[in-house]
Amino acid sequence: MSNPAAPALESALTDRFHFGQILVRKINGAFVLSHCGDETRKKLKTFQSAEDAIELSKFDDSGNYRPLKTAPNLAHGWRLELARLEELQRALDYFYPGRLAVFLAWKTGQLHTTPLRETLDRQSGMYRVAAKISDDQIDNVVGDFCRSDGGCLRTILWKRDQRGTVSSAKLPLEKFDPACDQIKALGRPGSSAFAEATADKTTPAIATIPLLCQEPCNLLVAECRKVVKGKDKR
Numbered sequence: 001m002s003n004p005a006a007p008a009l010e011s012a013l014t015d016r017f018h019f020g021q022i023l024v025r026k027i028n029g030a031f032v033l034s035h036c037g038d039e040t041r042k043k044l045k046t047f048q049s050a051e052d053a054i055e056l057s058k059f060d061d062s063g064n065y066r067p068l069k070t071a072p073n074l075a076h077g078w079r080l081e082l083a084r085l086e087e088l089q090r091a092l093d094y095f096y097p098g099r100l101a102v103f104l105a106w107k108t109g110q111l112h113t114t115p116l117r118e119t120l121d122r123q124s125g126m127y128r129v130a131a132k133i134s135d136d137q138i139d140n141v142v143g144d145f146c147r148s149d150g151g152c153l154r155t156i157l158w159k160r161d162q163r164g165t166v167s168s169a170k171l172p173l174e175k176f177d178p179a180c181d182q183i184k185a186l187g188r189p190g191s192s193a194f195a196e197a198t199a200d201k202t203t204p205a206i207a208t209i210p211l212l213c214q215e216p217c218n219l220l221v222a223e224c225r226k227v228v229k230g231k232d233k234r
């Protein structure tokens, strides 16, 4: 079956690029994937099937399950060698489900985004109450839950409401910019993180395929509910 993300991936492909916390390098015609923090690490466990990405993406370094695949807690210590582009596509889709397809839609101007208030308004059952969240509470919840340093590495494209209000005034502008590599924020909280990283001329720039967030996820909706129910004081 053909993969609709193929043209986008192929056109974005360079000899080395970041996709979330994954470093992809083209070495002797093959694709070598590893954790971006493991580039110079010697003892990596080698895998050679795209399907190995399923297990590699499941747990963090401490063995805890990763409910949010785009959280900045991908495990270290592995190297995945793949011969063909189709295998690379499959592996990247296991690591970050749906993100290549969303990237393709965005690249071709076909991506539809959904404001948070719209997502909250269509909730039913126990999540219906989440729509009562105030704008101040949204600022705090989104600013904390979606932040790149410790929350999620996706670039937010959705707005808070139909008026186009920014999702959270507590996030740096770079969080909404697909041209910014979100991993530059890791370990350096605050809006100056990206500027500092960009200003660091000793670190060569590396191409990035952004992990895009086109609509608020279920985990964020659950956080909004918690706040409204008073189980979280943010």
Ligand code: SF4
Pocket: 070, 145, 146, 151, 152, 153, 154, 155, 156, 213, 215, 216, 217, 218, 219, 220
């Ligand atoms: S709403 Fe998007 S950016 Fe926020 S945590 Fe969920 S997936 Fe990540």
